[in-house]
Amino acid sequence: MINKKVNTVQDALQGIENGMTIMLGGFGLCGIPENSIAELV
Numbered sequence: 001m002i003n004k005k006v007n008t009v010q011d012a013l014q015g016i017e018n019g020m021t022i023m024l025g026g027f028g029l030c031g032i033p034e035n036s037i038a039e040l041v
Helices: 034-040
Strands: none
Touching: none
8 A cells, every 4th residue: 555644734735836726625624624725825
């Protein structure tokens, strides 16, 4: 199995560039990637 776990939000978003389209999932207020969204903003 491939381990895709990262230690920081910055590590997870490494390589994201301006103009890219990304999809973030969640359900209501539980499971939303609020740290990733905040970092992208």
